[in-house]
Amino acid sequence: MAWYSETTTVKKNSKKELWVKCKKCQSHIYNTEWQENHNVCPNCNYHDSITSYERINLIFDENTFVELFDNISPADSLNFVDLKGSYKDKYEANIKKTGISESVVTGHGKINGIPAVIAVMDFRFLGGSLGSGTGEKILQAANYAYDNNLPYIVFSASGGARMQEGALSLMQMAKTCAGVARLNKKNIPYISVLTNPTTGGVSASYAMVGDLNIAEPGALIAFAGRRVIEQTIGEKLPDDFQTAEYLLEHGFIDSIVNRKDMKAYLSNILSFYSNKSN
Secondary structure (H helix, E strand, O other), X not given: OOOOOHHHHOOOOOOOOOEEEOOOOOOEEEHHHHHHOOOEOOOOOOEOOOOHHXXXXXXXXXXXXXXXXXXXXXXXXXXXXXXXXXXXXXXXXXXXXXXXXXXXXXXXXXXXXXXXXXXXXXXXXXXXXXXXXXXXHHHHHHHHHHHXXXXXXXXXXXXXXXXXXXXXXXXXXXXXXXXXXXXXXXXXXXXXXXXXXXXXXXXXXXXXXXXXXXXXXXOEEOOOOHHHHHHHHOOOOOOOOOEHHHHHHOOOOOEEOOHHHXXXXXXXXXXXXXXXXX
16 A cells, blocks of 8 residues: 655656647647646647546545555456467566556545545556456445445546456456445445546446546547447447537536546535535
């Protein structure tokens, strides 16, 4: 268990480029401006990905975050091997590359003085896929929130279930949903924040069952791929289909919040729940 400061967790490229090119509007932004804006384009508001620890540093008060269950890592129960090598080699390489043990980081801390438990998925780790270790960490964090009567916040960023674990990965959908559903017994709030992308088994499970479902602007939120749906129904879908804005318009999520405003927004929500329970 440890607090991870900005200097120890936010590892930028050793070769710092002068410019960053926005993936959406193709604008060239000064690297320092890009980082100061938390990887959000100042021209088009495109929200690029950030690491789990960068997000934790952005959301939690300084020196309050304590990591939990960092000893949980993937398990290769099927001894899976494909043409590109073994699953074990892949996740061990990802552990070394990212410095995290699974595709989610869990812990507790304070948001503007309000205690909360958090789980933050990291897309760098095998595409943020949902494996048995991921599901176990999310469940254990939910149990910690339950035992300590703390609100639970999950930030999702995932390509879906981890195919190298087969049915064991799919089982995490029910397992995690059971964990967050249990919070209702104590009226403990569960807040889900969907970031780009939130797809597959994650979008079909714990990411969409929050008491409040929030998304970052422009986030891709979907279960099946766009082409699969179009081929199935034989129709052309709207250009903004499966975006956070489309889902908000159709009632699938409750709010869209800019990254720079997320801490204040969550703090206000937690204050509301806290006052309601008192």
